[in-house]
Amino acid sequence: MSHPDSALAGSAIETASAEYLCARVAALLSVEGNPHHAAMRSQGPLQGFLVQATASPMVNRIVGDLRAAPAALTELLAWFKSHGCMPAIPLIVHNRRPAATEIFGQHKFQRLNGWTHLQFGSAIDATLPPAPSPAVEVEEVTAASIDTFATIHAEAFRTPPAGQPVNRASFAGLLSGDSAKGFIARVDGTAVAGAIVYFANNGVAYLATAATRRAARSRGCHSALIVCRIAAARERGCQFVAATATPNSQSRRNLERFGLTTSHMQTLYRATS
Numbered sequence: 258m259s260h261p262d263s264a265l266a267g268s269a270i271e272t273a274s275a276e277y278l279c280a281r282v283a284a285l286l287s288v289e290g291n292p293h294h295a296a297m298r299s300q301g302p303l304q305g306f307l308v309q310a311t312a313s314p315m316v317n318r319i320v321g322d323l324r325a326a327p328a329a330l331t332e333l334l335a336w337f338k339s340h341g342c343m344p345a346i347p348l349i350v351h352n353r354r355p356a357a358t359e360i361f362g363q364h365k366f367q368r369l370n371g372w373t374h375l376q377f378g379s380a381i382d383a384t385l386p387p388a389p390s391p392a393v394e395v396e397e398v399t400a401a402s403i404d405t406f407a408t409i410h411a412e413a414f415r416t417p418p419a420g421q422p423v424n425r426a427s428f429a430g431l432l433s434g435d436s437a438k439g440f441i442a443r444v445d446g447t448a449v450a451g452a453i454v455y456f457a458n459n460g461v462a463y464l465a466t467a468a469t470r471r472a473a474r475s476r477g478c479h480s481a482l483i484v485c486r487i488a489a490a491r492e493r494g495c496q497f498v499a500a501t502a503t504p505n506s507q508s509r510r511n512l513e514r515f516g517l518t519t520s521h522m523q524t525l526y527r528a529t530s
Contacts, residue, residue, distance in 0.1 A: 267349055267521045270376045270499040273457035274523075275304070275320035275347070277465050280437070280455065282306040282316050284430025285423065293423050298336055301329035307342045311420040314345035314369060314525050316427070327362040334364060334528055343528050345369060350522040359526050366526035373524040375509060377517040378499040381462070384487055384516040393481040398439030398451065403429045406439055406451040413450075413468035428453070437465070438489050442478040449473035454486035462490030464500035467508065479511050487515065 285295035285308060294309035295316075303321035311317075317337075323330050323346060337344045346366060348359065355373060359366045398406050407425035410416070416424060432439045432453070442450040452467035464486050469478045490498055500517060502508040 267376065269459055269461050269497065270378050270463075270520055271320075271347065271349065271523070272459055273455070273461035273463040273499055274376070274501065275318075276457045276459075277437075277455040277463050278315060278318065279304060279306055279320075281427040281431055282308060284427045284433075285316075287430055288426055293426060294340075296340065298333065300332045300336075301326045303329045303333055305333040305336060305344060307337060307340055307344065308423055309340060309342065311423045312342075313420055313423075314372060314527065316423070317342055317344050319344045319346050323361045330361055330364065337528070345372075345525045345527045347523050347525055350524050353522075355522070355524040365529050367529050369525045369527055373504075373522060374501045375504050376499065376501055376520045376523050377509075377512050378461075378497055378520045379515075379517045381487070381490055381495055381498050384498060392444060393477050394443045394446075395440050395481050395485045396443070398432055398441055400429075400433075402441055402448075403432065403439075405448050406441055409441070409448060409451045409470060410466065410468045412470055431455075438486075440482055440485050442469075442481050444473055444476050444478065447473075449476070450478035450482060452479075452482040452486060454489050456490070456493050456495060460496040462486070462493065462495035462498045464498060464512075474507075479508060480514070483511060483515055 282295050282297055285293045297306045303319055303326050305319045308316040319333050355368055357368050407428055411421045431437050437453055437455045439453045441448050450469035453465040455463045455465045457463055467482055487498055500512050502512055
């Protein structure tokens, strides 16, 4: 199977990434009483999803081709405003310096500092997973270990207290179905890292969130979690794998060791009007 051209890879990766985040919000909607005040709305080709319990741009977004649907964008922005939220939008960046602002019709968006990432992809048959460290043991996340997974994630990403129950509930709901699998890595019997693979409807296995406690970094945990997620994707019959990493991170270097290549850069902008 040949690697898709960059335009196709970029579109497929963005679709898989957006679907994963939508699934996390849908998981919150399934919680009895909707305590996190999650909501979703489709408007034409655009999809909006929000969680009023957190301001995180991970779960307060509009996804889709904004330029193709200016009226739908205006409707969704009004919907967000009615909920007291200002959404983020992910844009594919074609140069190394994303613009500080972007204009879509009558609406202005401001770039969010710290939210520029590289998107990676590969045909699954082209991945070359090296052997993981024998010192790292990996197990699948279960209902009994979801709290451990959520705690590792919160510590690694320094999630504010207000956002931790939201993440825990979204991960628990997501992993209770068959669209994703979560894994925990242990070193010397201690749980120190975790990651998720999401099986998107377009055949892409999205290597979603991955987190390692700071004291356990450089022990091979992230590589071990890549190995098990690619294996899960093969078993599922996925055609491609995709992932996200910051440009100068060890995560990027690990992904490249497995044969994933840069597709494009994505940056988040937040609506200001």
